[in-house]
Amino acid sequence: MKSTPIAVGFGILAVVFLVVAALYAVGILQLFASTSTGPHIKHAILFVVLAVASLIAANFTRPKTV
């Protein structure tokens, strides 16, 4: 399934995940967190991992030039 739009979609998703990770890390985002104040490092790490996975998916779906 090689397609530039899909690869770009995964790239955008990676950026979104990184932004969410940053918001959790600085304590702005409190969604689904155990406490309603302070930074949430576990959530931040999870979204960094998801961003990396999205970048890998983008690289897999990117059409390759031979």
Place this chain on the structure above:
Amino acid sequence: MGLLQGATELFPVSSLGHAVLIPSLLHWTFKQSDPSFVPFLVLLHLGTAGALLIIYRSQWVDIIKGFFTAAFRGGIETPAERLAMLLMVGTIPAAILGVFFETRIKSLFASPYVAAGFLIVNGVLMLGFEQLRRRAERRAALDSKPRIEQEEGFAEAERISFRAAALVGACQALAFLPGISRSGVTIGGGLMAGLRHQEAARFSFLLATPVILAAGVLEVPQLFASGVPVGEYVASALLAGAAAFVSARFLLRYFRSGRLDPYGVYCIAAGLISLGLLALKL
């Protein structure tokens, strides 16, 4: 506790369920609602993860190399690269569910009744997985053949589909419930995906390692901050690792021809007996 956790972690009988139940039944002085209880269990799990890393050390070297090679190339060329990507896909569902539902799941740890109940559910699941597997064997006309030949009719871990790897990974999240076995549900998931018993066990053990390590890295600092006897806890983790090493060796040999049935029966019996003992307050 270390020996108990290490011995039960890799067997499909729920180490977490036993870690909640046994202290209650034997009146040990562990407080399961204590903030150091979950980090302590995670430290024991780290011992188990260490044992798995030792057993699969050469495979992990190939998997890590394969992961980076495939990620940068943007394609899969070798079985090790495929396995690395399968493990990544399988780990993500458990990581998402673990992070978002951690607090609610922790609140269940305090009840041995819940653990005993889920242990029975775990036993029923194990028997169910084997019933479905026997049906698959009949469909493939393997039911009249010897067990080793039956097993050869199914696939190796590297052949599992990415969708199936994600489903097996999601099954792994069920193991956050005390009484549901991580290895049990992931081996069962692997069987449903068409893997041999031994390969399902290998995939389950490989899948468990990153989640356990990540949980350890995140939880252990809480343990060191909570003023508990760290030396004793580390000794327990070493015992857990030794017991897990022996258990893994045994299980990989057992699953060449063995099935999940005995563990299913054990879980149902242990759950029912535990519920009875707890109800009678013995």
